[in-house]
Amino acid sequence: MAKPGETLLAVEGLNSYYGDSHILFDVAMTVARGEVVALLGRNGAGKSTTMKSLMGAVRPRSGSVKLEGEDLAGRKPHRIAAAGIQLVPEERRVFGSLNVEENIVLAGVSAPARWPLDRVYAMFPRLKERRLSRGTDLSGGEQQMLAIARALARDPKIVLLDEPFEGLAPIIVHELVRTVHELAAAGQTIVVVEQNLAAALGLASRAYVLNNGHVVYEGTTAELRATPDVLHRYLGV
Amino acid sequence: MLNWANLVSQLFNGLATGALLALIASGLTIIYGTLGVLNLAHGAMFMLGGYAGWVVYQWTGSFALAVLGASAFLVIVGAILELVVIRRFYGRPGEDQILVTFGLGIVIVELVRRAFGSLSLTLPAPAWASGITSLGFMLYPTYRIALIGIVAAALLALYFVLYRTKLGLIVRAGIEDAGMVDILGVDVGKVFMVVFGIGAMAAGFAGAVNAPVVSLTPDGGDAILIETFVVVVIGGVGSFFGAVLGGLIAGEILSLTSMVDPAYSQFALFAAMTLVLVFRPQGLLGAAGRE
Incomplete structure (x- = not known):
C-alpha cells in the first residue's frame, strides 16, 4: 500500500505567528514517501517555525498540513505525533534527569508502532554503551x-530534523551524516533544516529555500547547486 | 532539663512530623514541577483528607477504610479541580495561578466549615495502634510509631510509582519538559490531571492518617501549607527526594527547637530555609536552573 514516490506530506498556505508577528507566509511544500528534503535559509528565515508548525508545537493560524491526505493543522503535538510526524528539535530537549534508555522507552510509550530497543542500539552503538547514563552527562553529539533515537523509536512516517549537526565536532557530524544516510537508504522520509549547506545538500534530493517566511525557491539539490544567484542571495554563499 | 530520654523522644517526634511533611511536600513538589502551578490549596487538601476520613469512619467504623476513602476522595477532588479550574490557568501569569489556588483553598475551608462547623472533631486511632508502647528507655504513643511506618510506606509507594512505572517515567519527564513529552506523543493534558490527583491524594492521605494525633478543624491545613512550602524550597522544587530530605530536616528542626523553646521553632525553620536559599538557591537536591 505504501509506495515510494507518492506524496506523503502536503503543506499548503501555512501561516504562523509568534504573538502578533507574522512569521510564515503561505508556506507550501510537499514531501514524497522515502524522500529527503532540505529546508534552507538564513537565520530567522522561518525554518524552525515551519518545523514547529508541522509538529503542532507552534499552532498555525491558517493552512493545511496533510499527512497521507489527513489534515493535521491545528492539532496538538501528541496527536500529530500519533499520526506519524516526529520532530527532533533544534535544542534536542533530551530529558537530563532520565537515563538514555528511559529517554528512548518514554518516546515509545504512546507510539502505535515502535522500534525495539535492539534496533535503536544497532543504529547508535554509542547509546548502548551509555544506556544507564543520565541525559545531563552526555556529550553534545x-x-x-x-x-x-527517541524520534526513531516511535517508528514515524516522517522525521523532522532541525539543525541536527549544529555545534558538533566535525567527526561527530561525519558520523551523524552517515547515520542519516543509512536511514534514508532504508526508506525513511526526512525533512532536514541545516545551516551546514554541504551536509544538507549531500543528504537531500530536493530543497526548499525560505526567506523572511516565504518559500522563494524549490527544486532538486542538483538544480540548486547550479543556481549560484539563489545560493548567494538567500544563503549567503 | 536536657536529658537523653527527652532528646530521643523529640527526635522521634521530629521523625513523625518530618515524614508527614515529606509526604505532603512530595505532592506539592510534583504538581509544581509538572504543571508549573504553585498550589496554595494544598493545605486545604490535607485538611479535607482528615474530614473525609472522619466521615468514612462514621459510616464504617474502620480506620483503614477511612484512610482509603479519604485518599480516593482526594484523587477525585484533585482531578476535578484540575479539569474545571486549574487547566484554564496554565497559560496565565504566576500571580493568577497563585490567586486562583489561594481562592480555591478558602472556598474548600469555608465549605467544610459550613458542613461540619468550626468545632474540632476527632478521629480515634485504630484499636491495634492505640495506647502506649514501651521502647525500653521511654514510653511512646503506639499510634505515633505506627504513623511513622504508615507514612514511610506511603512514601515508598509514591517512589515506586514515580521510579518504577511508565506513568512515573512520564511524570518525571514532564517535570523537566512537558512540551517535549507532548511532542513525543503523550497527551500531557491527561497527565496533568493525573498528577494533580496524585498530589492531592498525597496531601489527603497525610491528613487522614494524621487525624488521630490532632483535632480536626477547618483551618487545620493553613499552618501545614506554609511548612510544606518551606520543605519544598529546602529540598528543591520538583524533586521527590528533595521533598523527603527537606521534610525530615524540617521535622527535626521544628521538634528539636521546640524542646528548647517552642516560640523559636518556626523562626528556626525559616532561618534554615534562608540559609539554603543563600548557599544553594535551587534547594538541596534541586536541579540548577530551576530556582
Missing part, C-alpha cells in the same frame, strides 16, 4: 544521537 551523544545528546543529538539520543534525540534522533
Whole structure:
C-alpha cells in the first residue's frame, strides 16, 4: 500500500505567528514517501517555525498540513505525533534527569508502532554503551544521537530534523551524516533544516529555500547547486 | 532539663512530623514541577483528607477504610479541580495561578466549615495502634510509631510509582519538559490531571492518617501549607527526594527547637530555609536552573 514516490506530506498556505508577528507566509511544500528534503535559509528565515508548525508545537493560524491526505493543522503535538510526524528539535530537549534508555522507552510509550530497543542500539552503538547514563552527562553529539533515537523509536512516517549537526565536532557530524544516510537508504522520509549547506545538500534530493517566511525557491539539490544567484542571495554563499 | 530520654523522644517526634511533611511536600513538589502551578490549596487538601476520613469512619467504623476513602476522595477532588479550574490557568501569569489556588483553598475551608462547623472533631486511632508502647528507655504513643511506618510506606509507594512505572517515567519527564513529552506523543493534558490527583491524594492521605494525633478543624491545613512550602524550597522544587530530605530536616528542626523553646521553632525553620536559599538557591537536591 505504501509506495515510494507518492506524496506523503502536503503543506499548503501555512501561516504562523509568534504573538502578533507574522512569521510564515503561505508556506507550501510537499514531501514524497522515502524522500529527503532540505529546508534552507538564513537565520530567522522561518525554518524552525515551519518545523514547529508541522509538529503542532507552534499552532498555525491558517493552512493545511496533510499527512497521507489527513489534515493535521491545528492539532496538538501528541496527536500529530500519533499520526506519524516526529520532530527532533533544534535544542534536542533530551530529558537530563532520565537515563538514555528511559529517554528512548518514554518516546515509545504512546507510539502505535515502535522500534525495539535492539534496533535503536544497532543504529547508535554509542547509546548502548551509555544506556544507564543520565541525559545531563552526555556529550553534545551523544545528546543529538539520543534525540534522533527517541524520534526513531516511535517508528514515524516522517522525521523532522532541525539543525541536527549544529555545534558538533566535525567527526561527530561525519558520523551523524552517515547515520542519516543509512536511514534514508532504508526508506525513511526526512525533512532536514541545516545551516551546514554541504551536509544538507549531500543528504537531500530536493530543497526548499525560505526567506523572511516565504518559500522563494524549490527544486532538486542538483538544480540548486547550479543556481549560484539563489545560493548567494538567500544563503549567503 | 536536657536529658537523653527527652532528646530521643523529640527526635522521634521530629521523625513523625518530618515524614508527614515529606509526604505532603512530595505532592506539592510534583504538581509544581509538572504543571508549573504553585498550589496554595494544598493545605486545604490535607485538611479535607482528615474530614473525609472522619466521615468514612462514621459510616464504617474502620480506620483503614477511612484512610482509603479519604485518599480516593482526594484523587477525585484533585482531578476535578484540575479539569474545571486549574487547566484554564496554565497559560496565565504566576500571580493568577497563585490567586486562583489561594481562592480555591478558602472556598474548600469555608465549605467544610459550613458542613461540619468550626468545632474540632476527632478521629480515634485504630484499636491495634492505640495506647502506649514501651521502647525500653521511654514510653511512646503506639499510634505515633505506627504513623511513622504508615507514612514511610506511603512514601515508598509514591517512589515506586514515580521510579518504577511508565506513568512515573512520564511524570518525571514532564517535570523537566512537558512540551517535549507532548511532542513525543503523550497527551500531557491527561497527565496533568493525573498528577494533580496524585498530589492531592498525597496531601489527603497525610491528613487522614494524621487525624488521630490532632483535632480536626477547618483551618487545620493553613499552618501545614506554609511548612510544606518551606520543605519544598529546602529540598528543591520538583524533586521527590528533595521533598523527603527537606521534610525530615524540617521535622527535626521544628521538634528539636521546640524542646528548647517552642516560640523559636518556626523562626528556626525559616532561618534554615534562608540559609539554603543563600548557599544553594535551587534547594538541596534541586536541579540548577530551576530556582
